[in-house]
Amino acid sequence: MSDVTAPTPPPEAKRRPGIAGILFAAFWAAVLLGILSYLYANWRPELFARYGFNYLEGLWVTVSLVLASFVIGAVLSLPVAFARTARSRFATVPAFAFVYFFRGTPLIAQLFLIYYGLGEFRPFFDSIGLWWFFRDAWYCALFAMTLNTAAYQAEIVRGAIDSVPRGQWEGGRSLGLSRPVIFARIIAPQAMIVALRPYANELILLIKGSAIVAIITVYDLFGVARQTFARTFDIQAYVWAAILYLLVVEVLRRLTNLAEARLTRHLKR
Amino acid sequence: MEAALDAFALLSFGDAGWGDEMASGLAVTAALALATLPGGLVIGFLLALAKQSSDRLLFHSANIYTTIFRGLPELLTLFLVYFGVNALLQSIAESSGVVDLALSRFQSGMIALGLVFSAFASEVFLSAFRAIPKGQYEGANALGLGKFATMRLVIFPQLVRIALPGLSNLWMILLKDTALVSVIGLEEILRQAQIASRVTREPFLFFGTAILLYLILTLASSVAIGGIERWSKRGEAAR
Numbered sequence: 001m002s003d004v005t006a007p008t009p010p011p012e013a014k015r016r017p018g019i020a021g022i023l024f025a026a027f028w029a030a031v032l033l034g035i036l037s038y039l040y041a042n043w044r045p046e047l048f049a050r051y052g053f054n055y056l057e058g059l060w061v062t063v064s065l066v067l068a069s070f071v072i073g074a075v076l077s078l079p080v081a082f083a084r085t086a087r088s089r090f091a092t093v094p095a096f097a098f099v100y101f102f103r104g105t106p107l108i109a110q111l112f113l114i115y116y117g118l119g120e121f122r123p124f125f126d127s128i129g130l131w132w133f134f135r136d137a138w139y140c141a142l143f144a145m146t147l148n149t150a151a152y153q154a155e156i157v158r159g160a161i162d163s164v165p166r167g168q169w170e171g172g173r174s175l176g177l178s179r180p181v182i183f184a185r186i187i188a189p190q191a192m193i194v195a196l197r198p199y200a201n202e203l204i205l206l207i208k209g210s211a212i213v214a215i216i217t218v219y220d221l222f223g224v225a226r227q228t229f230a231r232t233f234d235i236q237a238y239v240w241a242a243i244l245y246l247l248v249v250e251v252l253r254r255l256t257n258l259a260e261a262r263l264t265r266h267l268k269r
Numbered sequence: 270m271e272a273a274l275d276a277f278a279l280l281s282f283g284d285a286g287w288g289d290e291m292a293s294g295l296a297v298t299a300a301l302a303l304a305t306l307p308g309g310l311v312i313g314f315l316l317a318l319a320k321q322s323s324d325r326l327l328f329h330s331a332n333i334y335t336t337i338f339r340g341l342p343e344l345l346t347l348f349l350v351y352f353g354v355n356a357l358l359q360s361i362a363e364s365s366g367v368v369d370l371a372l373s374r375f376q377s378g379m380i381a382l383g384l385v386f387s388a389f390a391s392e393v394f395l396s397a398f399r400a401i402p403k404g405q406y407e408g409a410n411a412l413g414l415g416k417f418a419t420m421r422l423v424i425f426p427q428l429v430r431i432a433l434p435g436l437s438n439l440w441m442i443l444l445k446d447t448a449l450v451s452v453i454g455l456e457e458i459l460r461q462a463q464i465a466s467r468v469t470r471e472p473f474l475f476f477g478t479a480i481l482l483y484l485i486l487t488l489a490s491s492v493a494i495g496g497i498e499r500w501s502k503r504g505e506a507a508r
Contacts, residue, residue, distance in 0.1 A: 021326030024319070028330055104441075104487040105480045106448035109459055113480060116466060117473035204340075211342035215452055222345060235353045242341055242349065249340035 039236055051228045051237075058224030059244055061138075065220060066207050069142055073149035080150060081157035095154070102151035108212045110148060115140040115216045141213040145206065152202050160195035161187060193263050200256035204249050211245075221245065276474055279465075287465040287475065294461035295482050301378055301447045301457060306440070309383045313390025320395050331391065338388035344449050347381040351453050354380070378450035386443050393435035397428050430501045437494040444486055458482050 017025075083095035102110065118125070118134050125131040133139045164187050172182035214223030225241035228234075282288040319331035338346060351372065358370040372380065401424060409419040451460035462479035466472035 017326045018324050020319070021322070021324040021328075021330065024330035025326040028333055101480075101484070105483040106445040106459070108448045108451070109462075109476060109480050109483060112459065112463070113473070113476040117476045120471070120473045208340075208342040211344040212449070212452075214344075222342060225345075226348075229352070235349075235356055238345060238349055238353065242345055245342055245345060246337065246340045250336070 035239060039239070042234060042236060047232065047234075051224075051232075054219075054224045054228070055221065055240060055244065058219055058221040058241075059248075061218065062207065062210055062220040062222075063248075065138070065141060065145065065213065065218070066203070066210050069145035069149055070203055070206055072142075073146045073153055076146065076150035077153035077157055080154035081161070084154060084158050085161070099151045099154055102148050103155070107144065107148050107209050108215065111141065111144040111212060111216060114144050137213070137216045137218050141210075141216065141218050145210065145213075148209075149202060149206055152205075153199070156195050156198040156202060157191075159198070160191035163194045164190045193260075196260055196263060197256065200252060200259075204252055207248060207252075208245070276471075279469055279471060279474060280478060287461070287469070290461045290465060291458065291475075291478060291482065294456060294458040294479075295486075297375075297455065298444075298447050298457040298482075299486065301375060301382070301450065301455070302440075302444050304375075305379050305382045305386060305443060308379075309386035309390055309443070310436070312383065312387035314394050316387060316391035317394030317398060320391065321398060335388045335391055338384045339392075343381070343385050343446050344452065346384055347378065347449055347453065350381040350384075351377040374450065374453050374455040377453065378447065378455055382443060382446055382450075385446065386439060389439050389442070390436065393432050393439065394428065397432035397435070398424075400431050401427055426504070430505075433494075433498055433501055437490075437498075440490060440494070441487055444490060445483065448483070 080095050080098060083091040084099065086092055086095075114134070115137060118140075122131060125134055133143075168186055168190065169182060172186050177185075210220060211222035213220055214226055217223070219227065221241050221244060225237050229237035278286060280286055280288045280291070282292070316331045316334060319327045320335075322328050322331075341349075351374070355372050355377070358372065362368060362370045405423055405427070406419060409423040414422065447457055448459045451457055451463065454460065456464075458479045459476075462475040466475040469475070
């Protein structure tokens, strides 16, 4: 425990840059210089002409897959969240099992179980006419990601609704409002402020998690990078994908901050 | 009935069944997560200190670290380490001609998961630091404790208690992220399930088993974490 703190400057370090700061900054400078010089030395416009468009297409696959599963997952998460807080055991137990299963296991394992595992039951899916869905890697990815994010979002919704004080319900009732009206006009707006940041985090996690769909042959951004690397053996295939991912995530983070400032503007003094 | 018997035979230990392979995968998964944890915690803690520093270079460097490794997909970080760092090491080894440097799959997984874990852990530690009132530092100062003793005796015990829920969350994420290392061929749970299902043509059985093993790991973890949480709160009960 004691050697944990040893090599760092204490929290209230001096104004002038210390050794640790200089070393750390020098490390980043070296990394940046290394990447830039590598990109400069390996600058081949013909590769851009050949693969550049693929990257944009891959980015679009990533964005559309994430948005679709996030929105469908949001819709699915509502009944799950309500079932989690219901009084009846018949509602809470299955909802809890659903949430625990999808949050307690890796998304990649869920994806494999759906894409490879369900193939065993092809006669059954043929008979109910759903084989076209589970045969296709993109739909399987959508299916797995939707269920996964629904489980996470159910917990976000539950937490956000729980965070609104009971008195808000009681106040609404004393005004003679019905439960749905109280929920829609009083509870939901307050819960939304609490839920915004977790929702944004979940969206970012989903974008990052979506890279695994490349493993089941969906050509998302990561899939395109992998394909390009396999053809060129040039590590910059991954570097460009990394830059694009970082850009998307950073834009989302900025947008979240803006949205939060807007939603909480009545709380500012 | 027959299907159930088949499943038992396929999951049995020994030459015919895949039970021992799956069990060794479980051990590799647990080993990878456990091996990543200490380094990730230490680096995360140091980063949290750096983010509170008034030293501009240290502050910005630490923030760059979190921005990058929180924003990149874990799989991409893993590939950058496994292919990028290994290519770099190889070129160093070739130019110097001394030794053959290369990261194994396990080491690459450890480094990549450690980078991600420490980036998130630093944020958990940082908010825990902010939750500790200033009076704690002042009180320690009034008792004549040095900076180091203050950290060790006063701040750190409280920090652990506050950071524990966030850190246990990160541990669960780490446990699940080990499955990604199967993609570069490390023979952990998911990789073993993949091999077994390819040989036996029983993907549902083996991926289902893999998922059950992950559930067992997370279940065991939450029991263990509950114990640690009670232990960390033992001081509170006396008050």
